[in-house]
Amino acid sequence: MMVRLIAAVLLVGIMMFVARRATVVPTRGQSVVEIIIDYLRENVVYxxxxxxxxxxxxxxxxxxxFGIFAFNITGIIPGxxxxxxxxxxxxxxxxxxxxIVYVVNGVRKHGAGGYVKHSLFPPGVPVALKPLIAFIDFLQVLIIRPATLALRLxxxxxxxxxxxxLTYSATNYFWVQAPSNFNLAYGAITFVGILFITCLEIFVATLQAFIFAILSAVYINMAISEDH
Structure with missing residues (x-):
């Protein structure tokens, strides 16, 4: 919880700092934030x-x-x-x-009965398969979509x-707890592993935030669109 609070405070603080110092000719920090927002707006939302x-x-x-990225990236921040x-x-x-957002707005768009029909009974399905498809779609809307969003992340x-x-512990063991010529060499390998995994985690932290946002947009679109 403390890490979450720190991440949230830092994120809000950075955004407030950039917003308050925003100028027509953007600074480097403002440019970076604007580029990220414009990219997400065009490639995720619109x-x-x-x-x-x-x-x-x-x-x-x-x-x-931004919130998920901030919560993800704390995994590689020392301390x-x-x-x-x-x-x-x-x-x-x-x-x-x-x-909640996609269900509520789906009901607003189609009405309660219309949303149930829209979600569970897609057109063109043979009558014999409709109960099975309705059951599968019910599980998707109610359980599978939110569960996979949470579990994937x-x-x-x-x-x-x-x-x-694992890589930190192995390096500590080879270099500190059991130092020898062979172990120092093994420690060098695991130290390279630290650098590799850290870089990979930066990528994964960004990717998972992007995937969560775009899947949320997809689910909302499925709920409010005219076609199933």
Whole structure:
């Protein structure tokens, strides 16, 4: 919880600092933030939901991306050393938020009965298969989508954390606890592993934030679109 609070405070502080110092001719920091926001807006929000519908959800989706990234990246920051999303609680809250948004807006768009029909009974399905398809779609809407959102993020962060712990522990063992000519060489290999896994974790932290945001946009679009 402390790591999450630190990540949240730093994220809000950075964004407030950039926003308050924003100028027509952007500084380097402002340029970086604007480039990231523009990229996400075009490639996550508008490309999935369209510009009209996308404007309704862009604040939520952009906040999700930046928040998840901040919670992910703490896994490689010295002194913090744990991804806040490596524990299932925050991931469940984020997944539940997406679920509530797409269900509520699907009902608003189609009405309660219309949304059930839209979600569970796609057109063109043979009558004999409709009960099976409806059951599968019911599981998707109610359980599978939010569960996979939460589990995908959590498991990726847990695995990354374990790999970092493993390489650090191995290097400490070879260099500190059992030093010898052979062990020093093995320690050099595991130290390279630390650098590799750390770089990989930066990539995964960004990728998982992007995937969570774009899947949230896809699920919202499936709920509000006219076609199944």
């Amino acid at each position: 490309s999935t939901l369209g510009k009209v519908e996308g404007k309704k959800y862009e604040k939520m989706l952009l906040t999700m991306f 913090l050393n744990i991804a806040s999303t490596g524990l299932i609680g925050v991931c469940l809250v984020l997944a539940a938020t997406t679920w 959590t498991i990726n962060m847990i695995v990354g954390h374990l790999l970092i712990v």
